[in-house]
Amino acid sequence: MKAVVIGTGTIGAAVAETVAAHGHEVVTVGRKSGQFQADLADLASLRRLFARLGSFDAVACAAGEVFPAPFEQATDEQWADSLASKGLGQVNVVRAALPHVTDGGSFTLVSGVLTDEVTPAATIGATVNHLVEGFVKAAATELPRGVRINCVSPTVLTESVAYHPFFPGFTPVPAAEVARAYLRAMANPVTGRVLKLHKTDS
Template sequence: MKILLIGATGTLGSEVATALEKSGHEIVRASRRGPVRVDMDDHASIDALFETVHDLDAVVCCAASGSLTRLDSDDDITAGLQGKLLGQIHLLRRAMRHLRDGGSVTLTGGVFDRLIPGASFTAVVNTGLEAFVEAAAIEMPRDLRVNIVSPGWVAETLASMGPEVRKSLDLEGTRGTLAADVARAYVEAVEGGAQGQAFRP
């Protein structure tokens, strides 16, 4: 298959690219920087992407992320809503017009094994995405499929935070799942027949 992978240079995206290539697929890598560019915060950027990349069998998005924001904080919460939630919704709507019959879109959500301070707004985004995918699945034309991978903490991401940050977030002792192991769920979503499903590696 010819697969457009958004967020291909990130910790998770690079592992997903490797796993899909090992399965014999052709990967078109897109990111904020590089030869094929896209910004999930910018809907016009998503539109422009599909004007340059054609004949796709699948689209996988590993780019969107949302930061932890405490409930009593005045920090801007719209970034997660704009990029991770609304950006991926817009991505699906555009991808539907450009995928070959029987193609698929795999989005990225997330899940917490236990609640931590700052997770309330992220929970809105992730829960909303899973509900959207389940509902959107029945509207997909031409045998197109949509699914979502909702990993917990990725081990490499936790390691990059450093011990002080992990302590402040009450994440001491949390190990996370290796990105390479999470990547297998994306391969399953792309190669399998699931529709409207949330994969939780």
């Protein structure tokens, strides 16, 4: 399998390492980092990226930003940038890459625990994560040629210590465990699934 991993940070680096360790070819992409560059918020840059990469079997996205703020203080820019980056940005990854992915290939996107749990100032993050998960479930019914699409939904990561104060009472998950969920989505015949790396009471 040739896998394109977008995002070279905490999750992306772990995904690239895990996928490569299982014998697959990995191409890394970042906005400024990685072997290739593209900006999720810039559809033209995504189209250029996938045209350059040729054919591949999987795209794993571990990128995209959310700019959280208390609801009444959130600016137009915070809403627009969050939706354009982690939200529509991941939708556009799929739209731009679809012509180049092999038959039976896969997309694995990222959402997060805020789809199921609330924390202070979580509205933008929750909205963006629901956008991603809703897209995944609906697109799974429409993608052609046996192409699959899934989503990984982690809670806060063990390694992301700067975020821990914003997730009081949450049990962090290690990046390696999140990366195994990506590999599970990429290497097995599942589609339309949200693989949750967190426990909820519902």
